[in-house]
Amino acid sequence: MNSSRPGIDPELLVPLAELPSMPPLGPEVIDMVRQFPQPPIETHLQGRAVERREVTVPAGDGAQIPLSIFSPTDRAAGAPCVYWVHGGGMMWGDRFSNIDVPLEWLDLFGAVVISADYRLAPEATGTTLVEDCYHGLLWVAENAAGLGIDPARIVVAGASAGGGLAAGVTLMARDRGGPAIAAQLLSCPMLDHRNDTTSSRQYTGPDGVWTREMNEFGWRSVLGGHPGENVSAYVSPALADDLSGLPTTYIDAGTAEVFRDEDVTYATRIWAAGGQAELHVWAGGFHGFSALFPHTRVAAAARRAQADWLARVLSPGVEG
Numbered sequence: 001m002n003s004s005r006p007g008i009d010p011e012l013l014v015p016l017a018e019l020p021s022m023p024p025l026g027p028e029v030i031d032m033v034r035q036f037p038q039p040p041i042e043t044h045l046q047g048r049a050v051e052r053r054e055v056t057v058p059a060g061d062g063a064q065i066p067l068s069i070f071s072p073t074d075r076a077a078g079a080p081c082v083y084w085v086h087g088g089g090m091m092w093g094d095r096f097s098n099i100d101v102p103l104e105w106l107d108l109f110g111a112v113v114i115s116a117d118y119r120l121a122p123e124a125t126g127t128t129l130v131e132d133c134y135h136g137l138l139w140v141a142e143n144a145a146g147l148g149i150d151p152a153r154i155v156v157a158g159a160s161a162g163g164g165l166a167a168g169v170t171l172m173a174r175d176r177g178g179p180a181i182a183a184q185l186l187s188c189p190m191l192d193h194r195n196d197t198t199s200s201r202q203y204t205g206p207d208g209v210w211t212r213e214m215n216e217f218g219w220r221s222v223l224g225g226h227p228g229e230n231v232s233a234y235v236s237p238a239l240a241d242d243l244s245g246l247p248t249t250y251i252d253a254g255t256a257e258v259f260r261d262e263d264v265t266y267a268t269r270i271w272a273a274g275g276q277a278e279l280h281v282w283a284g285g286f287h288g289f290s291a292l293f294p295h296t297r298v299a300a301a302a303r304r305a306q307a308d309w310l311a312r313v314l315s316p317g318v319e320g
Helices: 010-018 027-035 041-045 100-109 128-142 161-175 198-202 212-223 260-272 297-314
Strands: 050-058 064-072 079-085 112-116 149-159 183-187 248-254 277-282
Touching: 010 297, 041 050, 041 100, 050 128, 064 100, 064 128, 079 100, 079 128, 079 161, 100 112, 100 297, 112 128, 128 149, 128 161, 149 161, 149 297, 161 183, 183 297, 198 212, 198 260, 248 260, 248 297, 260 277, 277 297
Parallel strands: 079 112, 079 149, 149 183, 183 248, 248 277
Antiparallel strands: 050 064, 064 112
């Protein structure tokens, strides 16, 4: 492991040390992680004035994609919408993974939160995952009136692999002429299958929440037998030749994680293309720190920054 690298925030070191170590990724480990119990969704909804609805929508090949819709019970017509794409290395997780993050935005902004499932690697490969997410978004836009959503205020958001898929969905929407996306929020997104940045090389070895070796396995799982030169930019958004015409973008990462440099580069390229991006790189943050340990000071600051940005995006020119 490279010893010349940014260290982890001291407050994060304590809970990080209590996390179980992850064995080298392989089919058995994927099965184990998929079966790891999560808090039931009812735990997150308890005490919230929220209505929940479950639907399935067809993907491009006819497969049924589950969506969970969380609406404030007192919402006004024309509410903002957050379309949430979950993380999990594109190999595990479901639409309830880290759902506490967008539910905070439901509380703050009266947003309708719609969280999408998608088929997982290695069983699903190539563009299947991002196409699933895109078709879920199409359904949301086509049914905006019935959902009580303002179609001009749909934000696509995701974390980790979900952030990468959200970026891919946004590129698809741009290239296919819709649906309209007001903004994209990409939290520590997984953007580049090449896995060859300085930060990727810094965070290698057996220990870590998400290491270079884990990243390589995740990308190999989703790319299947596709040769590297044929990888779609919708799968690996860092490959996109043109980042112009994207909606206003929020990107964050930690200094102590694999994705740091590819995320900074993506923001830089959006600026170079004339677009607007807000970038936060949190000193001492490792991958997923703000979701894992929200009550630490750096995580609370990161989540507050996301919410402050969303407030400006959803209500431009209106002071909170």
